[in-house]
Amino acid sequence: MTPPPLDPGLYREVVRRALAEDLGWGDLTSALVVPDGARAIGVLVARAKLVIAGLDVALEAFRQLDPAIAVEVYRRDGELCRAGEPIAAVTGLAAPMLTAERTALNFLRHLSGVASVTRWCVEAGGGTLRIADTRKTLPLLRALQKHAVLAGGGLNTRQCLDQGIVIKANHARAGGGLAASVARARAARPDTPVHAEAATVDEAGVAVAAGAEVVVFTGASPSDLQQVLRQCAGRARVIVSGQVPFDRLAALASAGADIVAIGAITDAAPAADVIFEFRSE
Numbered sequence: 001m002t003p004p005p006l007d008p009g010l011y012r013e014v015v016r017r018a019l020a021e022d023l024g025w026g027d028l029t030s031a032l033v034v035p036d037g038a039r040a041i042g043v044l045v046a047r048a049k050l051v052i053a054g055l056d057v058a059l060e061a062f063r064q065l066d067p068a069i070a071v072e073v074y075r076r077d078g079e080l081c082r083a084g085e086p087i088a089a090v091t092g093l094a095a096p097m098l099t100a101e102r103t104a105l106n107f108l109r110h111l112s113g114v115a116s117v118t119r120w121c122v123e124a125g126g127g128t129l130r131i132a133d134t135r136k137t138l139p140l141l142r143a144l145q146k147h148a149v150l151a152g153g154g155l156n157t158r159q160c161l162d163q164g165i166v167i168k169a170n171h172a173r174a175g176g177g178l179a180a181s182v183a184r185a186r187a188a189r190p191d192t193p194v195h196a197e198a199a200t201v202d203e204a205g206v207a208v209a210a211g212a213e214v215v216v217f218t219g220a221s222p223s224d225l226q227q228v229l230r231q232c233a234g235r236a237r238v239i240v241s242g243q244v245p246f247d248r249l250a251a252l253a254s255a256g257a258d259i260v261a262i263g264a265i266t267d268a269a270p271a272a273d274v275i276f277e278f279r280s281e
Contacts, residue, residue, distance in 0.1 A: 001119075002078040003150035006056055010143045015060045018103045027099040039281040040094035042101070044087040044108065047273040051119045053077050053148035054111030055088060061104040065096035078115070078151040087274065091281065101276050111148040112272035118152025118265045121249060129253040129260055132157050134241070136263030145266045157261060166195040166216065178203060182210035197241070204228040208236045218242030222255035229256050 044058065052075050062069050069092030075081050087108075090097060121131045132155040137145045146156045158164045167181045175181035178196060185194045195214040196207035201224050204215045214237045217228050225240060232238050240252055241261040252260055 001051075001151065001153040002076060003053075003147055005077075006144070006147050008056070008060070011057045011060060012064075014140060014144070015057060015064060015103070015107070018106070019061060019064060019100065022103050023099065027095070030095045030098045034095040034098065038094040039092065040097055041089060041091050041279055041281055042097050043089045043277045044104075045275050045277050046081040046083060046085050046087060047275055048083050049116075050081055050112050050272040050274070051115040051152050052079050052081055052087060052108075052112055053115035053151035054107050054144060057111065057144060058104040058108035059088065059090070061100040061107065062090050062092070062097060065100045066092045068092060069097070077147070078153075080119075094280065098278070101278070105274060105276055107144075109271035109274050110269070111144055111151075112274060113269040114145055114148035114266055115152035116272055117269040118149050118154040121246060121260075121262060121265060122153045124246060124249040125253045125260070126250060129249060129257060130155055131265065132239070132259050132261040133266055134261050134263040136267040138267070149265060152265075154265065155259065164195065165189060165192055166197070167212075168197045169199065172197075178206050179210040182207060182212050186211045195239075198228070199242075200224070201227045201231070204238075205231055208232055212236055214239060216241045216261070222248075222251045225252065225255045225257060 055077055059071055069090050072089045075087045081087060118131055125131065133146055133149040134157060142159065146159065149156060165185050167185060172178040172181045175184060182194055182196050193213040195216050196212035197216045197218060198204040198207050199218045204217055207215050208231065215228065215232055216239050217225060218241050229238055239259045239261055240257045244260055244262050249260065
């Protein structure tokens with residue numbers, strides 16, 4: 001499940017701003033305590049089972065403060081790491097290493113948490129259910145979080161609003177109803193598939209009748225999902241979305257779900273347990 005490498009252009013400025021946020025006017029403690037020219041070795045270590053994501057982002061924090069730092073990588077994004085296993089090591093000047101430590105860990109812990117939750121959801125679906133992300137991402141971190149979803153074996157949905165037509169409940173209210181909104185979108189962009197959100201079996205029927213190619217079903221009942229799948233068969237694809245509890249994934253898979261989009265894999269993933277073991281060289 002190794003994802004394509006992240007373009008450094010997607011994270012260099014984010015890392016720079018994160019370091020500036022943490023640094024303030026300077027790392028007072030390191031400046032007072034660490035001797036000039038002191039060198040050290042630091043190792044990123046997993047303290048629990050996790051899926052790695054964001055390692056290049058974390059290492060960028062060290063590189064920005066010490067361009068000459070040496071890096072040794074033991075694991076790659078998308079790889080499973082068990083408790084006690086090293087992920088990567090850095091060797092260089094002690095002071096900038098200590099300054100960058102928290103920023104590097106913040107990125108690695110968060111993104112590995114997203115990848116790990118995604119992997120557990122994929123496994124909970126029994127291998128037949130595909131787990132997708134949503135736009136419920138942290139501001140300015142969407143590209144990084146979606147990379148982490150790929151590392152966990154999930155799917156990416158649209159990156160931004162210009163990448164597809166998705167008519168949600170509020171769009172339908174503003175557009176004169178679900179059927180009218182779907183019809184207007186199809187007439188304006190007949191070459192672009194229309195996704196329509198439906199909270200009930202009846203709404204799913206309205207969306208399909210109006211010409212939606214994809215029904216985004218937000219109902220939580222596996223029995224309702226089976227009805228939606230039957231009425232959409234041969235007419236529209238069905239994606240399950242909404243507040244989907246993790247413990248219901250197996251039931252949704254049994255009901256016939258193919259793709260489940262879960263916002264919680266990005267906006268509510270707990271941080272993975274990673275530490276930075278530091279020692280003087």
